[in-house]
Amino acid sequence: MRILADALQDAGCDNEDILNHCRGEGPHVRGYWVGDLVLGKE
Template sequence: MKGEKAALAVLVRDIFGNPFRPVIVNPSWLTSNVVALATGIYADRAFDRMPILADALQDAGCDNADILTHCRSEAPHVRGCWVIDLLLGRE
């Protein structure tokens, strides 16, 4: 039971992020590379590309630790991931 609750908590954090620290996307981060990566990750469910997205976001000037840490996290990601939805305007 505890294992199930822990797994569920990880998925909830992936979908909703931290509600006490809302993040706003700086439009300058939405380069064609960032948007293409986010779109591909969403469409292909290719969450193994999240660290590449973090690098692209950093190259675009993103210094938001919550976003970058989440993208580089080895925790499971699912469609509905708050970072992908934020970048694609699906919030």
């Protein structure tokens, strides 16, 4: 997830909630809000 945070930031993402979540300890499970946001799911 930390790699995803770096990639999002490199792509111009400056949303601290998203970046901090990706860099945090988790939990990171299928269907989590950041993944849904990146994939365009509601």
